[in-house]
Amino acid sequence: MFNLEKIVRPNIQQLKAYSSARDEFKGIAEVYLDANENPFGTLNRYPDPQQMAIKKRLSEIKGVNENQIFIGNGSDEVIDLAFRIFCNPSKDKALTFIPSYGMYNVSAAINNVELIELALNQDFQINTDVLERYLEDENLKLIFICSPNNPTGNCFKNETIEFILSKFKGIVIIDEAYIDFSTKESFINQLKNYPNLIISQTFSKAWGLAGVRVGVAYANQEIIDLYNKVKPPYNISALNQEAVLNKLDNLAQFEIEKNIILNEKEKLEKRLEELELVKKVYPSDANFILIEVTSANELYAQLVARKIITRNRSNLVRNCIRITVGSEKENKRLIETLQQLSITSSEVENSL
Structure with missing residues (x-):
């Protein structure tokens, strides 16, 4: 059975998140003297640290609760924070299937985490017989599944992904950067069935905002709370939030x-x-x-x-x-x- 407390690094469990001025006051005021900002200009104020307007709109579009959404500085932040939250450096491991997106390897190396890379079969599908023996390793904390996969372009079979989600006691991150171009349904609809599931999506591909660098993670509230605890206070600029909202208002x-x-x-x-x-x-x-x-x-x-x-x-x-x-x-x-x-x-x- 999946137990989130056993997966999270102890120092992250004990971490007290930084509380910014905009975290402590969330309303609308006439005079702001709390954040040491310059009183002049149009971009002189800090952005919403929780990106609530974006989360509200995504909640309506995706059919998930606002507290199940994390907004990241690109999908790369979603990937990097997963290593920081769940993997103890030089002890824990992550796993992915190759060929695939190269940032899993880079983020693992930066965080000093061993990345196991299992080769896809000749049809670019996951070989579950080879995978199964790795699932019992208590130091294996993360599995990355890029679907549709980059660079092969194909989606993995739903039954294979569901097999991994049900068998693995760690976190499964499905990278759906290209899902908007696919006829396959997103695994967002499965969040209620799998407490160990994180869905990663992005505004860089189908939404045409690669220059804005905004990614999204969808998961249960407990996992999203951990992401919000670890992220930088103002990880998405006001300009980038505005660009995303403009796109979301023009479906x-x-x-x-x-x-x-x-x-x-x-x-x-x-x-x-x-x-x-x-x-x-x-x-x-x-x-x-x-x-x-x-x-x-x-x-x-x-x-x-x-x-x-x-x-x-x-x-x-x-x-x-x-x-x-x-x-x-x-x-x-x-x-x-x-x-x-x-x-x-x-x-x-x-x-x-």
């Missing part, structure tokens, strides 16, 4: 832009499959497409020379390049360039 435009991206992805997949230099187009539940080519290093360099930047992922998946779905104009230029490279490649082969 119709969000849906329009998301559908444009999905339509462009479908067209891009078809065009990529027609190219001789593309060996395989992997199925994608995200806003990017992973393709296998003859030489990823060579193709990446050729595209860079033509001022088109993709992501060479051959260090994670052999001879694979990850292509973000861009605008219609950008996608057209990419395909035309790849067609030219295909013709050039064929001419070279025929001359040999």
Whole structure:
């Protein structure tokens, strides 16, 4: 049975959170003389440290309580704070499945926590038979599951994730950075069934706010309380909060832009499959497409020379390049360039 007290680091349990001026007074006043702010300007006041306006709107959209929501400085803060809250440095462990998002490894290293990396099978799915023996390790505190996965683009099977949630006595973090592009439902609907579940989402992808750096964690209130205890007092600026609220107040435009991206992805997949230099187009539940080519290093360099930047992922998946779905104009230029490279490649082969 899951016991949160056994998972949390003792020093975090005993930690008394910093109480900022805006934590102690939450109302509206006419004169503010409590936070040592400059009285002049338009951005002279500290932002809401708990981002209550964003939480209220997300609560309405996602169907979860406001006290089940944490707002982070990007999803990276959600990841980093999980290590700080649950893992004792040089003692505890975390686990993830590779290839996947590189920040799990980086955050583990920064926090001096061993990260176990289990390889996905040939279909980019989790092998539960290999995983099961790790679940009984009392020092294993965190499991990261990126679904839809980056860079492979696929979602993991629901039954596999539910197996992990029910068997593991530690914290399971499902990174749903790309879930808005998928036909699969978010695991947010499962929060009531699994007290050890944290869902991580972001405004950087489908919401088009990568420059704002705002991520979200959804979990039960006890876990969210721990996040709020450990986070910096004012981790989200007033400008960034305003940008998020503006997006949340325009859901119709969000849906329009998301559908444009999905339509462009479908067209891009078809065009990529027609190219001789593309060996395989992997199925994608995200806003990017992973393709296998003859030489990823060579193709990446050729595209860079033509001022088109993709992501060479051959260090994670052999001879694979990850292509973000861009605008219609950008996608057209990419395909035309790849067609030219295909013709050039064929001419070279025929001359040999």
